[in-house]
Amino acid sequence: MTAVNCNNLLSAVNVHLRILKYDWTNNLPLGLRRCSNLTKSKCYDKLSGKAFGQPTATTHPHLIKNGEITPSIQRSEFQERRQRLVESIVAHSLNCDKNSKKHLIVIPSATKQYMSDKIPYVFRQNSDFLYLSGCLEPDSCLVLTTSNSLNNHHAIMFMREKDSHSELWDGPRTSCEDCVNLFGVEQALPVAELGKYLECYMKSNGQAILWYDFLSPVQRNVDTIMKEFLNTKFNKMWESPIVFVHRLRLIKSPAEICLMQKSCDIASEAIANTISFSKPGVTEHQIFAHVDYECKMKGAEYLAYPPVVAGGNRANIIHYINNNQIVSNDEMVLMDAGCEYHGYSSDITRTWPINGKFTPQQAIIYEILLDTQKRLIEHCYNFPSLDDLFESMCSMLGKHLEETGLIRKSYTESIVRVAYKFCPHHVSHYLGMDVHDTPSVPRNIRIKPGMVITIEPGIYIHSGLKVPNEYQGMGIRIEDDILITSDGPVVLTKRCPNTLADIEKIASENQRA
Ligand SMILES: [Mn+2]
Numbered sequence: 001m002t003a004v005n006c007n008n009l010l011s012a013v014n015v016h017l018r019i020l021k022y023d024w025t026n027n028l029p030l031g032l033r034r035c036s037n038l039t040k041s042k043c044y045d046k047l048s049g050k051a052f053g054q055p056t057a058t059t060h061p062h063l064i065k066n067g068e069i070t071p072s073i074q075r076s077e078f079q080e081r082r083q084r085l086v087e088s089i090v091a092h093s094l095n096c097d098k099n100s101k102k103h104l105i106v107i108p109s110a111t112k113q114y115m116s117d118k119i120p121y122v123f124r125q126n127s128d129f130l131y132l133s134g135c136l137e138p139d140s141c142l143v144l145t146t147s148n149s150l151n152n153h154h155a156i157m158f159m160r161e162k163d164s165h166s167e168l169w170d171g172p173r174t175s176c177e178d179c180v181n182l183f184g185v186e187q188a189l190p191v192a193e194l195g196k197y198l199e200c201y202m203k204s205n206g207q208a209i210l211w212y213d214f215l216s217p218v219q220r221n222v223d224t225i226m227k228e229f230l231n232t233k234f235n236k237m238w239e240s241p242i243v244f245v246h247r248l249r250l251i252k253s254p255a256e257i258c259l260m261q262k263s264c265d266i267a268s269e270a271i272a273n274t275i276s277f278s279k280p281g282v283t284e285h286q287i288f289a290h291v292d293y294e295c296k297m298k299g300a301e302y303l304a305y306p307p308v309v310a311g312g313n314r315a316n317i318i319h320y321i322n323n324n325q326i327v328s329n330d331e332m333v334l335m336d337a338g339c340e341y342h343g344y345s346s347d348i349t350r351t352w353p354i355n356g357k358f359t360p361q362q363a364i365i366y367e368i369l370l371d372t373q374k375r376l377i378e379h380c381y382n383f384p385s386l387d388d389l390f391e392s393m394c395s396m397l398g399k400h401l402e403e404t405g406l407i408r409k410s411y412t413e414s415i416v417r418v419a420y421k422f423c424p425h426h427v428s429h430y431l432g433m434d435v436h437d438t439p440s441v442p443r444n445i446r447i448k449p450g451m452v453i454t455i456e457p458g459i460y461i462h463s464g465l466k467v468p469n470e471y472q473g474m475g476i477r478i479e480d481d482i483l484i485t486s487d488g489p490v491v492l493t494k495r496c497p498n499t500l501a502d503i504e505k506i507a508s509e510n511q512r513a
Helices: 032-043 075-096 127-133 164-170 176-183 191-205 220-231 242-250 254-277 284-297 312-316 360-382 386-403 415-420 500-507
Strands: 068-070 102-108 114-116 141-146 153-159 187-190 208-211 237-239 308-311 332-337 339-341 348-353 452-455 458-460 475-477 480-485 488-491
Touching (some): 068 075, 075 102, 075 127, 075 141, 075 153, 102 127, 102 220, 127 141, 141 191, 153 176, 153 191, 176 187, 187 191, 191 208, 191 220, 208 220, 254 284, 254 332, 254 339, 254 348, 254 480, 284 308, 308 312, 312 332, 312 475, 348 475, 348 500, 360 386, 360 452, 360 458, 360 488, 360 500
Parallel strands (some): 102 208, 208 237
Antiparallel strands (some): 102 141, 141 153, 308 332, 452 480, 480 488
């Protein structure tokens, strides 16, 4: 999927504490321990034996091994992520203000969305919450609290209460009692108690900074509680924790890299098979259905985004997802598709001639893009920023297009600016749990080992550009997913053919059938 090239995104990653108003109370006697004891009896699961709100090693051994919370990711890794988040927030705060403070970090889960009365959309968990908890249930919330010591934090999961009627319809919920063991947290309480818990925390701890993202709420229920909490007399100092979560998510662990590789393998093979299946007269919708089927049959939960399947000049519409036209004999298809595999996304674009043979003009543009992409991937040995890669792409495309005579030497406009008219989108974004991963991380920082990025040069010849007729309407993009390592870039999507000869070969396979 392509991302807008927005220079505003470059604005500082630095966070400044927004201090709204101080009103500290330090001497209130009511302690946390008493609060939780009050509510503890409600947490126990009286309904049944062991039933959980998500797959576990005992209920789904084909997916999850002992010690893991989600496929391939250990409980201890989730605990480390929480610890590192707390450490980075504490360190940042000490940097801003030498007086050490206590911290209260609140990360809500996603909530169920409905397409119409009682008909839910497929649920997708909030990535930040999933990254820190491993919990797949909606309408829950993770709270991390600190004392003054770096190494001492307390993780509390707030879960939906057991409810036999709801569970009859929607399936089991993880009880608070089971939650502690399943997620490796210190405590679990019903989400209905969140407001009361926060109040008790402030009464017994006084001065604390609240880390909650008021600017982009993800769950209305939790957001209402948080706004009420902010309006109480206890605390008025808050900041969003999201930048800190994204900085952690930016660098993938070995387990995450394995999942990314698998996600890329599935999408690569699915796209190659879909190219083989296609032939003139097929609809964009059938191509979409084929790639969706292939990804799911290979183990992906679903596609990572609505795919672009654009025949002919529809490829000039960067986010074309109508996918409702017939692809005719002389057209190319641009398909941008990827899948989500146990929470990790792939993102690939291939462009191929529907009849299996590029025209000479299509071949010229294709080879320009393939050469540009190859050199951009090699440039990753130098650990440039994503914005550096974009600059490099524009100058490479500019030179190529000038050599082919598609753009004339201009004395008023730089070649980079002219090339930009042929490729209006950025050449790269971070990739991970989300397709446009960790969007709060700017694209002007140098890439580092452990990051996964896309490299996706494109050329779009829309009607506003003056070029020979044979080039008009063409839209080509080649997109691959690249893991950055200390030894250089690794193409995770290498199972998806991309050379001109290989593309023509697989695109020819179904022509006579
Ligand atoms: Mn992309």
